[in-house]
Amino acid sequence: MKAVAIRRGSDEPELIEKPRPEPKHGEALVRTLRVGVDGTDHEVLSGSHGGFPEGEDHMVMGHEAVGVVEDPNGTGLDEGQYVVPTVRRKPNGETNEYFRRNEPDMAPDGEYFERGIVGEHGYMSEYFTSPADFLIPIEAEIAPYGIFVEPLSNTEKALEHARATRSAFDWYPESAAVLGNGPLGLLTLWQLTQEFDRTYCLGRRDRPDPTIEFIDEVGATYIDSRETPVDEIPDEHEGMDFIYEATGYAPHAFETVQALAPNGVGALLGIPGSWDFEIDGGSLHNDIVLHNKCLFGSVNAGIRHFAEGAAVVEAMPDDLLDHLVTTVTDPENVEPAFEDGDDQIKAIVEFESP
């Protein structure tokens, strides 16, 4: 079968031929429809994040996928069921307390593999196998947009954790900002418009721009970080009850404290590398304490968050989802899907039309 993979020593995706995988006991065989490309894929290509499966000279790319069950293999799934696979897997198939609790997203380093990212092949191939418990059934109507379930699962987890951090007191959030206008930021922005009275999205682009058009369309306010730095958001707009950082730009993680309203909470999702810079750490420390603020990091998602992510995709208008899809390529010609210009929001490698 065809697969798009990265080889050791390379930093570019490559079309390869691989044997079609055989489902083991408890696994189903899935025919791949579409696989999305995101920032993590670019980090995998650049070698700054993730790692190859042991003993393999390549790793199949891709962790945002939607497919259709080809062979249920006795797992209870139905042939033809549309499914979205989760990302984290037991390392070398060995379970641990986090998988037992159904919270692989809370497992520390070494206690998980991530398909297409670290230790295990991804989904960018004509077929893949997966334990049936890690295949989330979705409705046929959202199959074309199934690749958005995985990014939204991250948001569902972050929102659940954010609410938890503020659950020791009565919290009535009204304002929310997304830092970053990539596909994850924009998907999240739509979700926030359903829960918050006033929403904002930070970028650094000039109009006309497809991401700013999306921000306008969902009724949020665009903040140009070149005009309004993150720490000046409260003066220019208002303090934010909730901030979702999806830039990976480390100074934003710390400026988030200043952009929060009293009792606000910031979810950090970006994964930057080492970078020294100066901060007014005293004022940040003072601010976070005197105003009961909270910052937390959130990575990956639990099984339940994938099901919630699917519900968000179902609720989201098709024209907004279509707005996010800027590139659809076939596996023989993936280059445009890995281009990252200002015209690109979400690129998809399509193995079979959904």
Add this chain to the structure above:
Amino acid sequence: MKAVAIRRGSDEPELIEKPRPEPKHGEALVRTLRVGVDGTDHEVLSGSHGGFPEGEDHMVMGHEAVGVVEDPNGTGLDEGQYVVPTVRRKPNGETNEYFRRNEPDMAPDGEYFERGIVGEHGYMSEYFTSPADFLIPIEAEIAPYGIFVEPLSNTEKALEHARATRSAFDWYPESAAVLGNGPLGLLTLWQLTQEFDRTYCLGRRDRPDPTIEFIDEVGATYIDSRETPVDEIPDEHEGMDFIYEATGYAPHAFETVQALAPNGVGALLGIPGSWDFEIDGGSLHNDIVLHNKCLFGSVNAGIRHFAEGAAVVEAMPDDLLDHLVTTVTDPENVEPAFEDGDDQIKAIVEFESP
């Protein structure tokens, strides 16, 4: 009556004479027994924190108090009842949503006064009045230690918030560290020994030292920050599931991220001033995200946390409480209570023997 106050323009406490206050409707008159001195009092004296009552040339000091009801004034309290007053009050007597919810600790700037700190006189006088709802009844046996209820209320709030931040997943914390060996740090350390399997306390002192003796006595491990910087704690000891920062030393707020175990949470309590310094912000951002870590600030405490603080004082052995009291002076001679050397843990101004 006698009172210990700070005058505008001065940075030293002064014994003054004031009229005994008259309780208004809903208020009781309390006879002061003991008032503790803490870091916030020093910040008030230095002018770095807080502010004078409007129209007054002085502010009575003190917010950690224990007293006895002299005149219930129809509030339902009994004459002779031992009480601990809470700290936050309605600004100019005007209520707001935070006081309505009984969560004055969550009120932002301007929506509260703090007795002895900002906008309203404190408790370092022979008598004070207070709305009865802000007087927490305590058992007679712990009256000598009643001044520990207020600092412990801060810890109870921080612990409640810390648990809340981790309530979206199954959290089984085992290790906890207190950064700082002041009286708040040591009281908290004892409380943590009741909940965590392994506890640690950070200081920068040589043995023999009364705070290290306390740390030994409660079965915790002393960490000398001159030998083991905060970010090296996981290598030297273990990653901490919970960290309680009570130093006000801003770099520790950020190093806390590195000292946490995966899925751990750090409570920041210190209130430093502005201070620029360099951090590896990229690595911190990466670490907090990939390991689902959380940092939050916590200030003051709600009414329920004072009651919980009183329960902790009741449970704590008297010899440990006595170990913390290093100075007891009368209001005519408060200087030793405001000295802050290595021999000082908790200093108390005593108006009447409890």
